[in-house]
Amino acid sequence: MAKKELWKGNEAMAEAAIRAGCDAYFGYPITPQSEIPEYMSLHMPQEGRVFLQAESEVATINYLYGAGGSGKRVMTSSSSLGVSLMQEGLSWLSGAEVPCVLLNCMRGGPGLGTIQPGQADYYQMTRGGASGDHHFVCLAPGNMQEAVDMIQESFDIADQYRNPCLIVVDGLIGQMMEPIEWHEVKKRDLPPKTWAADGRKGRAEHNVIKTIFVEPEDDNEFNEHLARKFEEMKKNEVRYEKTQCDDAEIVIVAYGTPARVSLSVVRKLRAQGVKVGLFRPQTIWPYPEEALHEVAAQDSVKRILCVEMSEGQMIDDVRLSVEGQKPIDFYGKAGGVVPTVEEIAEQVEKAVKEAVR
Amino acid sequence: MTVVYQKSKGLTDVELHYCPGCHHGIAHKLIAETLEEMNAIDTAVGVCPVGCSVFADKYFSCDMFNAAHGRAPAVATAIKRTHPDQPVFTYQGDGDLASIGAAEIVHAAARGEKITTIFINNAIYGMTGGQMAPTTLIGQKTTTSPLGRTVEQAGMPMRMAEMLSTLDGVAYAERVCLTDIPNLNKAKKAIKKAFQLQMEGAGFTFVEILSTCPTNWGFSPLDANKWLKENMVPYYPLGVVKDVTKEVAK
Numbered sequence: 001m002a003k004k005e006l007w008k009g010n011e012a013m014a015e016a017a018i019r020a021g022c023d024a025y026f027g028y029p030i031t032p033q034s035e036i037p038e039y040m041s042l043h044m045p046q047e048g049r050v051f052l053q054a055e056s057e058v059a060t061i062n063y064l065y066g067a068g069g070s071g072k073r074v075m076t077s078s079s080s081l082g083v084s085l086m087q088e089g090l091s092w093l094s095g096a097e098v099p100c101v102l103l104n105c106m107r108g109g110p111g112l113g114t115i116q117p118g119q120a121d122y123y124q125m126t127r128g129g130a131s132g133d134h135h136f137v138c139l140a141p142g143n144m145q146e147a148v149d150m151i152q153e154s155f156d157i158a159d160q161y162r163n164p165c166l167i168v169v170d171g172l173i174g175q176m177m178e179p180i181e182w183h184e185v186k187k188r189d190l191p192p193k194t195w196a197a198d199g200r201k202g203r204a205e206h207n208v209i210k211t212i213f214v215e216p217e218d219d220n221e222f223n224e225h226l227a228r229k230f231e232e233m234k235k236n237e238v239r240y241e242k243t244q245c246d247d248a249e250i251v252i253v254a255y256g257t258p259a260r261v262s263l264s265v266v267r268k269l270r271a272q273g274v275k276v277g278l279f280r281p282q283t284i285w286p287y288p289e290e291a292l293h294e295v296a297a298q299d300s301v302k303r304i305l306c307v308e309m310s311e312g313q314m315i316d317d318v319r320l321s322v323e324g325q326k327p328i329d330f331y332g333k334a335g336g337v338v339p340t341v342e343e344i345a346e347q348v349e350k351a352v353k354e355a356v357r
Numbered sequence: 358m359t360v361v362y363q364k365s366k367g368l369t370d371v372e373l374h375y376c377p378g379c380h381h382g383i384a385h386k387l388i389a390e391t392l393e394e395m396n397a398i399d400t401a402v403g404v405c406p407v408g409c410s411v412f413a414d415k416y417f418s419c420d421m422f423n424a425a426h427g428r429a430p431a432v433a434t435a436i437k438r439t440h441p442d443q444p445v446f447t448y449q450g451d452g453d454l455a456s457i458g459a460a461e462i463v464h465a466a467a468r469g470e471k472i473t474t475i476f477i478n479n480a481i482y483g484m485t486g487g488q489m490a491p492t493t494l495i496g497q498k499t500t501t502s503p504l505g506r507t508v509e510q511a512g513m514p515m516r517m518a519e520m521l522s523t524l525d526g527v528a529y530a531e532r533v534c535l536t537d538i539p540n541l542n543k544a545k546k547a548i549k550k551a552f553q554l555q556m557e558g559a560g561f562t563f564v565e566i567l568s569t570c571p572t573n574w575g576f577s578p579l580d581a582n583k584w585l586k587e588n589m590v591p592y593y594p595l596g597v598v599k600d601v602t603k604e605v606a607k
């Protein structure tokens with residue numbers, strides 16, 4: 001078994017990217033993720049790789065377009081409002097089918113909000129703020145170990161689909177320290193990047209990285225191609241974890257730090273005989289719709305409780321998955337406040353009372 | 358039979374979409390010839406952003422990027438940083454470079470990125486139909502300055518070659534025009550020198566080309582040439598603005 005090491009979240013996630021073969025990192029400082037560019041600024045050059053501090057997030061995402069489009073494994077990280085500035089570029093990367101990894105270490109919003117952890121970017125990440133039909137695989141790790149493993153895999157996911165892959169963590173995962181093990185994450189079988197615009201080097205035709213179409217029919221055809229790709233992602237990349245859902249009467253649905261707090265709630269209440277389970281999406285796009293639908297369909301399940309560090313964004317996907325089979329309750333804390341075990345437990349107990357009424 | 362002139366291999370056979378009398382075609386030709394003469398068609402990567410140059414990726418035969426409005430210097434920076442031995446260039450208009458992309462060009466220049474930027478200054482937004490640009494002259498009528506640009510409303514036009522030359526990262530900056538053969542030859546020399554200095558690692562290299570936009574200026578091609586010489590050249594003086602190799606020689 002690998003040796004456990006104590007790491008700070010942001011530094012561990014940066015190291016995971018280096019281990020995944022990230023060729024170039026570009027970023028702009030923003031709390032609570034600045035340890036990532038700081039770590040990269042020292043360690044990427046030591047590995048003979050590229051680090052560049054960008055003049056803005058707007059420029060950053062275009063650095064990814066250039067380096068990713070010329071065939072390199074590229075990454076950036078930012079937080080919430082910084083990611084908002086990258087939205088146009090994300091649309092371009094999607095439209096030009098340029099792979100990249102973008103890590104959003106979410107904080108409280110809207111606007112400047114707070115530097116404390118938040119999850120109010122669920123819409124921004126899964127629905128996007130940019131133009132056009134596009135989707136990104138959004139990996140949502142629930143702890144540091146999962147975060148470093150997922151980051152190592154995210155580069156392969158990006159390359160496999162020629163599409164940006166997003167890592168969606170809340171600031172708590174970036175800021176806390178905990179022990180992790182370095183795993184050899186299984187490598188995917190990836191095709192060579194024959195499409196990259198990195199100089200013709202004897203190629204008969206020139207490669208072009210672009211998003212423009214003149215003829216609407218051509219753009220429609222391209223969008224159909226993208227749609228097929230997104231369907232493949234939905235088929236292959238859905239991830240979730242179920243904890244004590246089999247006989248549960250109340251099922252908490254939460255991701256990231258609220259899921260971790262909810263796990264303590266499940267342990268605490270189960271010890272008191274309350275039949276509560278946890279359904280934790282590990283990808284928020286594609287959303288584990290079918291799995292959650294099946295859980296909601298169980299006879300044992302009376303109510304669903306969605307817990308978020310926002311005023312309710314993922315709840316839309318919970319509703320779409322549950323499809324009215326069972327009532328859905330919501331509990332959220334926003335602006336950088338993390339819900340406590342006691343608060344969530346109280347909500348579960350309320351749901352239990354509602355269920356027997 | 359002797360071949361006395363032929364199209365550069367740096368260009369594809371795709372027909373240009375540019376309007377009659379527009380200087381883009383000549384500028385493309387000069388860049389393509391430079392790449393061919395430097396044996397760089399197989400290694401160069403070009404970046405053309407939004408504007409009239411949005412289709413330039415179809416015309417150059419080297420690998421190309423089509424970039425978001427204003428962001429070509431960022432895209433080119435990343436290509437160059439990850440492929441340091443290959444020539445990388447951007448081809449940008451004035452709305453793109455001096456307005457929406459002002460931050461990216463300033464920082465690429467400030468860092469001394471070893472890229473070449475060809476800046477097409479035609480004092481107007483061409484692709485969108487003739488709106489005012491940061492380079493539009495005082496008094497010049499456009500669709501968004503219908504009574505003529507005023508200092509009160511929009512300030513003075515920006516001289517990008519001079520502005521960027523204040524940055525230490527800039528190795529070479531020259532302003533040229535394409536109105537006649539002597540100027541065309543000077544432009545070719547400037548472009549070639551910029552690419553050569555880039556490959557020597559001298560720093561950021563910049564060639565500003567004063568260009569016509571007969572369609573949006575509302576002139577015939579010949580009158581557009583005349584207007585450029587009489588109105589643009591006095592405000593945007595031609596010649597070398599900065600050359601670090603000459604400064605070292607001094």
